[in-house]
Amino acid sequence: MQLGRQLLDRQIVDRDGRLVGKVDDVEFGIDTDGVPYVRAVLSGQVALGQRMGGRIGRFLVAVADWFVDSSPAAPMRIPYPLVERVDSAVRLRVRLDELPGSPVEDWLRRHLIDRIPGSDRAGG
Template sequence: MTLRLSRQLLDRQIVDRSGLIVGNVADIGFGVDDDGVPYVGTLLVGQVALGRRLGGGLGRLLVAVATRLAPRLPPRTTGIPFHLVREVGSAVRLSCPGDRLPQPALECWLRRHVINRIPGAGRAGR
């Protein structure tokens, strides 16, 4: 499969096997095989990954907000292994349910303290 990574992966919605949106692709994590050939290893999600990709003042602000709102956890990126990707199109479709994926700390905090308090937000995902 040939991909133009910046066009076909970055900022796409990630949809689990049952059609629920589980996040957006904020950045891409690469690996290198035994022969030295690079490959896409993970799709990075969450505000920390997006902030690090953007860089500059806006990127530092995103990482700072993520750190401030989830202070008990160190700021880190959350990745979805690329082998779980079933299809790349207008969205990135996964072959597994969303509840088996790692959760970015800030998104968990926002869901618990903000999103779940909005009337009708029960349909907003996990």
């Protein structure tokens, strides 16, 4: 399969051109006829750690688990129908704020970023 070259490690960009992350893994499904298809692209250190495996992969997942309120941490999962096209990046049909949040980023925002004076006025 050429899927690795087509999707993995490409930047994910929302419809406004804002960086969402990068494709760290891919989730497959099987339709009623038994044909595999791409169900979602996965982003974040949990997805990367699971894809890498070994000690480094387990370490990445363990660190992500430390930064969430309820373990285990999960990767950001972007359903494939939200993908507009794939070229030099994976371009989405939706804006960043319409996507499911990353549990690790949500935890960091609540427990670290939001406590920084003036963080509510930061550009985004």
